[in-house]
Every structure is written in structure tokens, then in C-alpha cells.
Amino acid sequence: MLRDIEVAFVGSGVMAEAMIGGLLNQKLIEPGQIVASGPRAERGQYLQERYCVRVATDNREAVTNAGIVVLSVKPQVLRGVMHEIRGHIRSRVLVLSIVAGARIQTISNGLAHAGVVRAMPNTPAQIGEGITVWTATDEVSPEQREQARTILGALGQEIYVEDEDDLDKATALSGTGPAYVFLFMEAMIDAGVHLGFSRRVAQQLVIQTMRGSVEFAQRSTKHPAELRNQVTSPGGTSAEALYQMEKGGLRTVVSRSIWAAYQRSVALGQGKKHGGPGETGGQ
Numbered sequence: 001m002l003r004d005i006e007v008a009f010v011g012s013g014v015m016a017e018a019m020i021g022g023l024l025n026q027k028l029i030e031p032g033q034i035v036a037s038g039p040r041a042e043r044g045q046y047l048q049e050r051y052c053v054r055v056a057t058d059n060r061e062a063v064t065n066a067g068i069v070v071l072s073v074k075p076q077v078l079r080g081v082m083h084e085i086r087g088h089i090r091s092r093v094l095v096l097s098i099v100a101g102a103r104i105q106t107i108s109n110g111l112a113h114a115g116v117v118r119a120m121p122n123t124p125a126q127i128g129e130g131i132t133v134w135t136a137t138d139e140v141s142p143e144q145r146e147q148a149r150t151i152l153g154a155l156g157q158e159i160y161v162e163d164e165d166d167l168d169k170a171t172a173l174s175g176t177g178p179a180y181v182f183l184f185m186e187a188m189i190d191a192g193v194h195l196g197f198s199r200r201v202a203q204q205l206v207i208q209t210m211r212g213s214v215e216f217a218q219r220s221t222k223h224p225a226e227l228r229n230q231v232t233s234p235g236g237t238s239a240e241a242l243y244q245m246e247k248g249g250l251r252t253v254v255s256r257s258i259w260a261a262y263q264r265s266v267a268l269g270q271g272k273k274h275g276g277p278g279e280t281g282g283q
Contacts, residue, residue: 001028001146001147001150002023002028002029002033002068002147002150002151004033005029005033005067005068005147006033006034006035006065006066006067006068007023007029007033007034007035007066007067007068007069007070007151008034008035008036008037008062008063008066008068008069008070009034009035009036009037009062009070009072010037010059010062010063010069010070010071010072010073010081010085011037011038011070011071011072011073011074011081012036012037012038012040012043012044012047012055012072013038013072013073013074014126015072015098015121015125015126016036016070016072017047017126018121018125018126018127018128018130018155019070019072019125019151019154019155020034020036020047020051020053021051022125022128022154022155023151023154024051025128025154026154028150028151028154031051031052031053032052032053032054034051034053034054035053035054035055035056035062035066036053036054036055036056036062037055037056037057037058037059037061037062037063038055038057039057040057041057044056044057059081059084059085060084060085060088063085063088063089063093064088066089066090066093067093067094068093068094068095068096068147068151069085069089069093069094069095069096070096070097070098070151071095071096071097071098071099071102071107072098072099073099074099075099075100075101075102075268078099078102078106078110079110082107082110082111083110085111086110086111086112087112089111089113091113092115093113093115094115094117094140094144094147094148095107095111095113095115095116095117096116096117096119096148096151097116097117097118097119098119098120098121100120100171100175100265100268101171101265101268101269102118102269103118103164103269104116104118104135104137104164106269108137114137114139115137115139115140115141115144116136116137116139116140117134117135117136117137117140117144117145117148118134118135118136118164118167119132119133119134119148119152119158119167120132120133120134120167120170120171120174120175121152121155121175122174122175122176122177122178123178124156124178125155125156128154128155128156129156130155130156130157131156131157131158131159131174132152132155132156132157132158132159133158133159133160133161133166133167133170133174133175134148134152134158134159134160134161134167135160135161135162135163135164135166135167136148136160145160167265168262168265168266168269169262171261171262171265172258172259172261172262172264172265173258173262175265176258176261180254180257180258181210185206185207185210188202188206188209189202189203189206190202192205192206228242
């Protein structure tokens with residue numbers, strides 16, 4: 001699917017490296033087909049030494065001969081990068097953007113380029129266990145859609161959607177989701193320390209409990225509510241703990257938080273840089 005196609009990564013950060021590593025580990029592409037572009041020469045040297053890919057500090061040089069261009073820069077530098085490479089991408093090339101909050105119309109207008117895929121991966125993509133929601137313009141050919149699916153599949157699971165608005169929803173649920181999980185883990189670890197465990201033991205207990213519970217839920221055919229009921233005996237410890245969580249409004253807080261993240265993603269897509277009190281504007 002990607003044979004003999006040069007793939008240029010404009011932006012050579014963590015997520016770009018995850019994509020490069022995934023493609024190479026799964027032998028979907030050869031190192032010589034990849035060029036990674038970024039402003040820091042030392043970062044390029046690291047990628048070159050570790051993955052044997054070609055590197056560049058000139059974005060225009062990187063995209064000139066590419067058959068696929070992956071935009072993997074930070075949102076705050078996107079406009080400048082698009083201005084830099086505009087007119088240097090061939091007309092039938094696939095542009096795949098993983099820039100958080102950047103809508104397809106923004107990418108298409110900024111590059112004067114019609115064939116654009118927009119994707120929303122998440123942090124576990126770095127270990128090949130992510131999930132990515134993506135969509136494409138009508139100008140992206142069936143073959144290019146399969147190429148995009150192959151690239152994103154190297155990060156874990158992928159889901160194609162017709163409506164671009166679903167990417168804002170995915171940003172709130174799966175894109176930002178790892179942060180919610182990490183916060184809950186942190187709270188459980190702190191509680192374990194409060195009970196008297198060392199932080200090391202508390203962390204081990206929590207991480208394995210999380211891992212095992214997720215794996216169990218994935219293998220089961222039952223809804224999580226049914227699984228929760230199975231481990232909640234009347235008058236038992238789970239029932240008491242869950243009562244306190246419900247009393248504290250855990251479900252409501254989670255729901256409101258995800259809705260707030262969705263609204264923030266929409267606002268970012270509209271070019272609004274600042275959120276309300278307590279918002280950082282990040283993913």
C-alpha cells in the first residue's frame with residue numbers, strides 16, 4: 001500500500017516518532033521512504049540514528065518529492081508552517097494532519113490543497129495502543145484513504161467518520177481521555193499511600209488493576225455496568241466505595257468535563273486561543 005511512496009513528516013515530535021516507529025516496526029515502509037523535518041538539528045540526528053530515516057530542517061525541501069505529507073506540528077506554529085510549504089506540495093499528494101483543533105478547511109485553505117485527511121490520535125499511540133478517529137475530503141481517492149488507514153493503523157485502532165464534527169467529540173472523549181485516566185490513577189495511588197502503602201507498591205497495585213480491568217472488559221461481552229455489578233456485593237466494600245463516588249457526583253463531573261473539552265475543541269477549531277477560567281488551551 002505504501003510501496004515506493006515517500007512520506008514526509010512536517011514536525012518531528014513525539015507523535016511523529018510514534019508514527020514512524022509504528023510503520024517501520026510493522027514493516028509497512030522502508031526507512032529510506034521517510035523524511036522527517038523539524039527546526040532542531042539534534043532531534044533530526046536522533047531520528048536518523050535510531051530509525052535510519054532521512055531528516056531535514058527545511059520543510060519545503062522535505063515535502064517537494066513526497067507522495068504523502070503528514071502535518072505533525074504544534075497548533076501554534078501551524079500557520080507559519082503552512083505559509084512556508086504552500087505551493088511546494090504536488091496537487092495529487094495526500095496531506096494527513098494530526099494537528100489538534102485544526103479543521104480541514106483551515107488546512108486546505110492554508111496549503112491551497114484539496115486532498116486532506118484530518119485525524120485525532122491519542123497518547124497510547126506511542127506504544128501502538130492508541131485509537132485514532134479520522135475523516136477525509138471528497139478529493140482524497142479511495143487508494144489514498146487506504147494509505148491513511150494503513151498509516152493510522154500503525155498507531156493502534158482507527159475509526160473513520162463522515163462528519164468532521166465527530167473529531168471534536170473524539171478529541172474530548174479519546175484524544176483527551178488518557179488525561180482523565182491518569183488523573184484517576186493518580187488519585188487512587190495517593191489514596192493507597194494514605195492507607196499506608198509505599199508509593200511504589202500503591203502504583204504497582206493501581207496500574208495492574210487498571211490494566212487487568214481494561215483487558216477483562218475488552219474480552220467480555222458484557223456492558224461495564226454489568227461487570228461493575230458482578231463485583232459489587234450488597235453491603236460490601238465496593239458498594240460503600242461506589243456510594244461515596246456517586247454521592248460526590250463522579251458521573252456528573254466526568255460528563256461535564258468531557259462536554260467542556262468538546263466545547264474547547266470546537267472553539268480551537270474556530271481560532272479562539274483562550275478558554276475560560278482554568279483552561280490551558282492544550283489538548
